[in-house]
Amino acid sequence: MSWLFVMVVLLLGGAVLPSPVGAAxxxxxxxxxxxxxxxxxxxxxxxxxxxxxxxxxxxxxxxxxxxxxxxxxxxxxxxxxxxxxxxxxxxxxxxxxxxxxxxxxxxxxxxxxxxxxxxxxxxxxxxxxxxxxxxxxxxxxxxxxxxxxxxxxxxxxxxxxxxxxSAADNTTPPTPAPTPVPINQPVDGCSVTQTNSLIHAMSANQDVYGTATSSSIDTVWNTQPFRAFDNSCSPFSTQNGEIKGWLAYEFKAAKTVTSYSLQMKQGDTQYGYVQSPKAWVFEAYDGKAWTTLDTRSGITGWTTTKANVYTIDNKQAYNKYRIRFLENNGGNLVCISEMGMMGY
The missing domain is CATH 2.60.40 (Immunoglobulin-like)
Structure with missing residues (x-):
């Protein structure tokens, strides 16, 4: 075997190829x-x-x-x-x-x-x-x-x-993302607009999906924290006289929240607007400390017809989220009808 033949074999990956035949x-x-x-x-x-x-x-x-x-x-x-x-x-x-x-x-x-x-x-x-x-x-x-x-x-x-x-292209096309299945079917006019909120409608402060907690409640009206997640007009509020406080939800399985919504108190023309939050911090708990995901101030644009939605830049999954109220629009407590958390 000549050195030239060996060189050709090496260049062609070690395979001896047949000679061309035919006019084609x-x-x-x-x-x-x-x-x-x-x-x-x-x-x-x-x-x-x-x-x-x-x-x-x-x-x-x-x-x-x-x-x-x-x-x-x-x-x-x-x-x-x-x-x-x-x-x-x-x-x-x-x-x-x-x-x-x-x-x-x-x-x-x-x-x-x-x-x-x-x-x-x-x-x-x-x-x-x-x-x-x-x-x-x-x-x-x-x-x-x-x-x-x-x-x-x-x-x-x-x-x-x-x-x-030729063989059929076996490349598996990407599976389109499934359309989110609503887990919060509207109950009344105060239901969360985003029916794909990650929080299932609650009937108590704890269920199989998660737990709702708050810094305080209005004991006279029994405004329990789950009221912010029950998808109805029954509101959540802090204790009378407290314009600062927090409302939290802890998922059983970690979720990545990319936006959240707040709906003002309904059916109370005298106090609904002034009790709505004006400034707050939206946070997530990493197991050791609270991480700020969003900060808002000067929020006065509340209506009874739709919820306010706030998009955040978050790619981390957390079990626990909370909104920490810093100021309201003039009332003697902070009150909201509903809160939704969207993401995956």
Missing amino acids: GTTGSTAVENMVFSIPANTFCDQSHMVELSLNITNLSKSEQGIKLELMKTDGTAFAAAGTTYNGIKSDLVPGASVKIAAGHTGTYHFTFGGQTSNCDDRPFVGTLTTTGTGEAQLVASGFVSSSLYSVPVIINGGMVWNAT
């Missing part, structure tokens, strides 16, 4: 479903040394074909970055996605590593080409890796045409 230039080999190839990307790469990867895949079939390019990093995980397009460079292919290529057309992929992006640890070293249409397809592909030190070809099937057996 096909290899005559058994059709393959997945064409795997190596990408020689192990070179200098940093903010001063860029590495360019470029791939071309041509559909020589007589009909449109779905082509899927998959790239993998050294640890076997997928590299799925969309390609770059500029100054005549095109990127039609998206790694991991099936892309339609018309008969006789070429799909391209280009990406730059290093330079100012300095993404050198996130490079593909292996690629796979798969057809996702029906029937058989004829493909030819090539590419190169270019760096400040050298430029080398990406050898795919020795540069020869191959017959690809």
Whole structure:
């Protein structure tokens, strides 16, 4: 075996490929479903040394074909970055996605590593080409890796045409998020507007879903904390004479609250508005201390027709949340009809 033959075998991944036959230039080999190839990307790469990867895949079939390019990093995980397009460079292919290529057309992929992006640890070293249409397809592909030190070809099937057996695209489409099932069906005009509140309508301060607590209640009217979560006009309030205090809800299982709603006291034209909160802090308990998620002040825009909704930037799941009232709109206590907590 000559040294030249050995070199060719190494370049082609250790497989001896058959010679081209026929006018069409096909290899005559058994059709393959997945064409795997190596990408020689192990070179200098940093903010001063860029590495360019470029791939071309041509559909020589007589009909449109779905082509899927998959790239993998050294640890076997997928590299799925969309390609770059500029100054005549095109990127039609998206790694991991099936892309339609018309008969006789070429799909391209280009990406730059290093330079100012300095993404050198996130490079593909292996690629796979798969057809996702029906029937058989004829493909030819090539590419190169270019760096400040050298430029080398990406050898795919020795540069020869191959017959690809098409298989249905097995990529499982993402499951759409289910429409939230209302857990708080409206009872009356004071029900929470957001029927997908994470808090199930309560009939006592504790149930199988969680526990409601507060700093105080109005003992004359028995305004228990669960009244803020019972989805009815029966209100919660602090003790008469207290314009500061807190109302809390603790979930049995941790939830990520991304917004909350407050509805003012209903059916009390004399005291409903002035007893509504004007300033407060919305907090979560991490097991050791309270974390501030939202702070509001100067809130005077209360109506009897709808709840006020406040969106917060929270991505952490907590078991316990509370609203800590700091000021009301002039009454002798703080009172609300309902409070909702939305999220996941």
